Amino acid sequence: MKGVAGLERPGKRRGERPHGPHEKYNPGVDLSLISVVLKGIDVRSRDAILPVLRRTQEAYGYIPREAVFELAKRLKTTPAHLYGVATFYDQLSLAPQGRNVIRLCTNMACHVNGAESLLEFLCAKLKIKSGNTTRDGRYTIIQSECIGSCGRGPAMMVNGDSYYGLTPRKIERILARYK
Secondary structure, eight states: BOOOOOOOOOTTTOOOOSSSSOOOTTTOOTTTTHHHHHTTTTTGGGGHHHHHHHHHHHHHHHHHHHHHHHHHHTTTTTHHHHHHHHHHHHTTTTTTOOOOOEEEOOOHHHHHHHHHHHHHHHHHTTTTTOOOOTTSSSSEEESOHHHHGGGGOOEEEETTTTEEEEEEEHHHHHHHHHH
């Protein structure tokens, strides 16, 4: 049976192929966690999709493609629809991330206050490009369109903790907290 972008569903045929742009098929994904993710959620409601994807990411650390297919079945929607929602929100990830996820706001309000140079500084400091994870798995850098701190930018979040009025020196002190 065909899934997203015409690729085979996980676990159906020999010689599995990747099912999305972010990672290879991982037969070790424990789909029993899906029952925990869906507990207390009305799966018939279209409003359930975003909370389910958030819970899935909390359970796995990201949203595995195998979970997308299982969720689509249980939510009675298509994997393409779930991928569309998951890729729309930059807080959701279809790929494993580092232990510390850094979301640097680069929208216009932060941009005019120097966010681009701070992004360059952060990437150089961690020796990775935006969107990537350090080799040791400690940090992932993500450019975020908005983290809701436009009046206090440039701003970033690390694992949900917000930081404002950033400078390279402040960023160095912040990173030291997340080893």
